[in-house]
Amino acid sequence: MAFVVTDNCxxxxxxxxxxxxxxxxxxEGPNFLAINPxxxxxxELCVPECPANAIFQEDELPADQQQYLELNAELSEVWPKITExxxxxxxxxxxNGTPNKIEKLIIE
Structure with a gap:
């Protein structure tokens, strides 16, 4: 199992x-982070550190966040690693806390 960054990021x-x-x-992308599965x-160390509460274990993803499982996998293949x-x-x-931000995701 992997953790997944979701909409609130x-x-x-x-x-x-x-x-x-x-x-x-x-x-790291322009306005979002992704986790390489x-x-x-x-x-699970990342979960309590996220001020946006945007990280979930893949088998605990809320129903309305399921698209982020595949999105994290795809974006982590093209975006550079961030280590600091x-x-x-x-x-x-x-x-932070604004719902349904997927349309604002920049994937360059």
């Missing part, structure tokens, strides 16, 4: 989770 991109990941499984060792904490997006706190 979009437009926030807090990286507290990256600091505790012993597997360096996180990948192959690299994830299922340690960086500042969140400038307006992260404003977007």
């Amino acid at each position: 979009i437009q926030c991109k807090y990286t507290d989770c990256v600091a505790v990941c012993p597997a360096d499984a996180f990948h 192959v690299d994830c060792i299922d340690c 904490v960086i500042a969140p997006l400038e307006d992260a706190d404003q977007h």
